[in-house]
Amino acid sequence: MSMALIETVNITQKYGKQDIIKNISLKVDQGEVLALIGPTGAGKTTLLRLLDLLETPASGRIYFDGMEVTAGKHLRLQARRRMSFVLQKPVVFNMSVSDNIACGLKWRKEKEATVSQRVNSALELVGMTGYANRNARTLSGGETQLVAIARALAIAPEVLFLDEPTANLDPVSTARIEEVLAHIIGEQKTTVVMATHDMSQGQRLAGRIGVIINGELLQTGSPNDIFSTPQNTRVAELVGIGNILGGVIASRDNELVGIDVGGSIIQAISEHGIGAEVHALIRPEDVTLALHKDASSARNTFEGSITRIFPVGALVRVELACGFPLLTVVTRRSARDLNLAVGNRVYATFKATAVHVLKRWN
Ligand SMILES: Nc1ncnc2c1ncn2[C@@H]1O[C@H](COP(=O)(O)OP(=O)(O)O)[C@@H](O)[C@H]1O
Ligand SMILES: [Mg+2]
Structure with missing residues (x-):
């Protein structure tokens, strides 16, 4: 001991x-x-x-x-x-x-x-x-x-x-x-x-x-x-997880769950049962932006419009409205390449495994 x-x-x-x-x-x-x-x-x-x-x-x-x-x-x-x-x-x-x-x-x-x-x-x-x-x-x-x-x-x-x-x-x-x-x-x-x-x-x-x-x-x-x-x-x-979304587990297929966040369904991995009230935690850096819907294996793709763009050091933070508010971060170069501007429509993509699910208790 x-x-x-x-x-x-x-x-x-x-x-x-x-x-x-x-x-x-x-x-x-x-x-x-x-x-x-x-x-x-x-x-x-x-x-x-x-x-x-x-x-x-x-x-x-x-x-x-x-x-x-x-x-x-x-x-x-x-x-x-x-x-x-x-x-x-x-x-x-x-x-x-x-x-x-x-x-x-x-x-x-x-x-x-x-x-x-x-x-x-x-x-x-x-x-x-x-x-x-x-x-x-x-x-x-x-x-x-x-x-x-x-x-x-x-x-x-x-x-x-x-x-x-x-x-x-x-x-x-x-x-x-x-x-x-x-x-x-x-x-x-x-x-x-x-x-x-x-x-x-x-x-x-x-x-x-x-x-x-x-x-x-x-x-x-x-x-x-x-x-x-x-x-x-x-x-x-505190540790900078920029997206903390309240929702309810609406479906389950083995460990893959669908979390209903104000009407949008976010796919995630979780052991909580249907009906559980949860928070979906998504790091801004785990969200990628594209101009077209891609056919990647990522489970979550949402179309949304840009509500705010602001530089943070070498990166650019981008806020979207895609059924729920979503914060993402991209390099300055991607921001230029994607021609990001407030009001533009883009696709946001993140993996089901990038979503950390917490039971809601506070
Ligand atoms: N000597 C003191 N008398 C009264 N309040 C204090 C004193 N020292 C700290 N506090 C208060 O205690 C809290 C914690 O302070 P502190 O330990 O310095 O926090 P941190 O180091 O995390 O910034 C704060 O609300 C601060 O205002
Ligand atoms: Mg101190």
């Missing part, structure tokens, strides 16, 4: 009368990288602060390495020495980068030789060796974040908490920080719990994802689980 390094049992947190964390039971295994994803205000930072033992839960228990750390101050402080927390907006002191990284070690009264050796290897780990003598206050946002990560790692923590490590950073700094984190994760085998509102960051870095919305841990699983089979519509929305 493997023991979780951190375990929470039904923890809650309140600020005033507001429930901020609602009955969260979560296990974090030794060496795993867990990303907590959720929108702003969901409670990610609060949960990290609880796990880091900076805050005490209003109710519930927290175990660290098998000990109940919510029980007393002594155990709590002992456990905290084995953890590091990188704040969303890290604070660096008005001193050299090296001295900043040495802080935690000096508080722990490490020997001077140990301090300088640990500082050097932490600098190396984040690729900031050349910055040792720079005043930390003169660094860019991305560099400051790297120094904060180095400072957190210098004490060789067993758990590293990262709160939105790349929020407010430009794409180049973000990529650099993710690269450093991926390297640390691969090399150090440190347990990492990170909060992010960037789904794709969780997907890139974490082995497991926990979705937090409105103080509730709604789903945990592998990135693939979360992205392909969200268990409810709130998670589906």
Whole structure:
């Protein structure tokens, strides 16, 4: 039996009368990288602060390495020495980068030789060796974040908490920080719990994802689980499943069902019975557009007219009315080739297997 390094049992947190964390039971295994994803205000930072033992839960228990750390101050402080927390907006002191990284070690009264050796290897780990003598206050946002990560790692923590490590950073700094984190994760085998509102960051870095919305841990699983089979519509929305259509199962032929969505029938694979109220979840990128009805094996083809077109980065999002509203995404080139314009008629096609069917309960 493997023991979780951190375990929470039904923890809650309140600020005033507001429930901020609602009955969260979560296990974090030794060496795993867990990303907590959720929108702003969901409670990610609060949960990290609880796990880091900076805050005490209003109710519930927290175990660290098998000990109940919510029980007393002594155990709590002992456990905290084995953890590091990188704040969303890290604070660096008005001193050299090296001295900043040495802080935690000096508080722990490490020997001077140990301090300088640990500082050097932490600098190396984040690729900031050349910055040792720079005043930390003169660094860019991305560099400051790297120094904060180095400072957190210098004490060789067993758990590293990262709160939105790349929020407010430009794409180049973000990529650099993710690269450093991926390297640390691969090399150090440190347990990492990170909060992010960037789904794709969780997907890139974490082995497991926990979705937090409105103080509730709604789903945990592998990135693939979360992205392909969200268990409810709130998670589906969060992970960018642009089409969430309410309907009723109207027919069945083995595992192939027909879902009646306001009079249109969408073919899907589902084990729910006839009459079941469901949501059909369809990713915009799984829908293709064509000017003519094609004879592909895809089970679903709908004719519709374009109601809205708007660019998103390198892609173009297209909204259709085809008996129900359908959001699709195409490349700029296809948008040009198909001569897409509001009011034009097109055929939208997607496979029955591209439809994820959820029983409706919310
Ligand atoms: N110290 C506090 N006092 C009162 N409310 C707070 C405090 N800290 C956070 N909150 C509230 O708790 C909720 C969750 O916040 P937070 O954990 O920071 O979410 P996230 O990190 O997911 O954005 C928000 O509604 C926020 O306004
Ligand atoms: Mg936060």
